[in-house]
Amino acid sequence: MKLMVIGLGQCGGRLADDFITLQKRAHDFRKVEILTGVYVVDTDASSLRGLSQVPQKNRLVIGENKTRGRGVGRQSEVAAQIARDEGFKVIDAIRQSKRFAESDAFLLVGATAGGTAAGCMPVIAEILKERFRDLPVYGIEVLPFEHEESLEKINVTNTAYCLVNSKANMDAVFVIDNQRYAKKGLSWSSNISEINRAIVEPFYGLLCAGEEKKRQHIGVSMLSTSDVQSMLSGWTTIGYGKTLIPMITLPWDKQGDETTSGRKAMEEAISELSVQCDTKQATKAMYLVSAPEKEIGTDLVKYLGEFMKSIAPEAPIRYGDYPVEKGLVDVTAVLSGFPTFEKIQGYFTSMDKQLAEMPKASEVQKVA
Template identity: 30%
Template sequence: MKLVIVGCGQGGGNIADEFARMAYWLWENRKVRIITGDKEGSNIRKKDPDIIKGIFALNLGKGDMYGLENIPQTEDHSILLGAADNFRGRGAGKVNQDGAEQAKKESKKIVGTIREYGNVYSADAILVIASTAGGTGSGSVGVIVDMLKDEFKKPVYAMLVLPFRSDYDDADSVVNTATCLKRVLENSKADAVFIIDNERFVRKSDSMKVNYLLINRRIVDSFMDILSVGEETGVNYIGEVLDANDLIRVLKGHTAIGVSFKDVPPRPKEKAGIFGRGNPRHISATQAQIERARNAVDEALGELSVGCDFTHKDSGLALYDAGGVIGLFSGPAEEATEEIISMMDSVLAEKVPDAKRRKGTYPGRSSNTIGVTVILTDIGEGALMDQVKWFYEEALKYKDKINERSAKRKDNWGSVKRVGEDLPSL
């Protein structure tokens, strides 16, 4: 699947930057392109800027862009807003209304830049990324999704990154998250919204900078196989097809993604000889292979980008309520046997009851790793629904508290003012 990617604000921009890093890696190592560009095939050099042509970073503050390592700070990749309104260099300072307003005001610049440089006609879809807790990304993401949908008539996906739990007592973070979720989940033209919870991936022992980097790598890494699978041209690489159209048909509504990888021990020589003959997909898998694959499926579900399970009331099992589920098995041919693929399919059928299922295989990253990517779409009842509701409720409480405090301050100053009423005015 080929994307145009727009990262909004600092968090969004950093994640877009990681997608750029991955796009270079994929070209160099697999000759696969996941981002739009002009060139094709052997015309593309290593580190050719054309590989990341369709990636943009948008911000109100230039300061937030200095950390970008792969997206150039040139007008064909960086969209700086708010120059006329004194925002330059400062960001929206956690006021997401300003983020939304600036994006609306400068819609021509945003659409114009992406139209001129993004090669959008060759994209299967557009992905707009932002964190929900700040000002710029949180405010602009819904506005940008809508304008790109209207303008380009392609599938437009949003990716929203929820704050760490340690930010839950910060009024701005909670109110911004709630208003951003409401705008994008309920009132935008996004075809699907990937939800990522920073808290799921945080490592308490690491510094913030390291955490961001690791989390961003992990988020982007989750998309590696699913984006690559339809773009492979090498004959050896084509397994059970799961192309851009298959994904587009299933991706819808609230969406979560999870990935798990397992090392495969080296195979004994004589066995490799057997696998070398015939069609490996029909060779029966060993118990160890099945168990390894089963663990990978369970772990991919357990490591979804946002908690979204519910407890089944009769069995007490953790299940998922979703309209669709995509399972992609990646691994060397002798691991991707029919038995293993149908095991993955039946685990997903059991854990995500009644969902529309799509499955595929991919040769994977190396001959000694298997991986499973799971995407749940159109998620309903469960932890995610509870979490969104929690943000809405808390934001309302904060709003009430903020209004109450501000009324009280006014009152208090009012009584101080009355005390001084008889003093002469200068």
């Protein structure tokens, strides 16, 4: 599956950078292409200067006449208006991408608490849907850390605004809860870099599998681009788990059955889902197991299918196996089509309370 990635705001820009790293890995190690282009869009020119991978010509500053390139200072409604006025610049830029015609979908990436991405993502999604009716529009939306929710009400208001409008304009929204990725004992910058790598990693196999051309890497059951597209809708969560395969097994090493590594990887993928959820409410599910061919036995395939059915009993389940030599078994699990997530409801409730306390209806209320 080949994506046209558009990163919005500072967080979206950094994640776009990490998607380029994935693309390079796919190109070097799997000899496949998984992106047709990567663009970043910001109201703050200085954020764009911090990026390392996205080509200069693909970095777009919008709203300069309003903000002089200094950002919208968390005001998502200002960013939304800028996107309405200047969204055509984004469309013009991506259309010039040499491989645009090969795109299977758009992926908009950004955080919900700041102003730029929260305001722009839903508007850009709407414009893309109008202009390119055949291409699905997906979002990766990063929720704030818990401590940020209590710091400023605007973090919650922006988040609620962004979520409600993205849901209306996107085919599926991958909800990523920063708090679930936060690791203690790391510096802020290394923590964010690690979180970003963890956010993009699950997409690697999922995107590569459908693009594989080498016969030895084509699984018995392939998870094609159309499989992935049909299993994505509305609120979505993604998880990734991996188990290293020991290089040498000594005679006295405890023998597990042949499914042990795959089971552990699947259990980790589900416990590491990107947002806390009741998996039983998923209405669509898919998973991809990727491992050396000899590790993907019939028992493992059966176990993984039964496991998935037990946690998402109402969902149709698509799966794929991806035989690649890499010293580990990994599983990417995607659960989609949720009616809501508890975390999202929390934002809506909190926003309702804030609106009730305000003397006048705000723009947010009108849009919601």
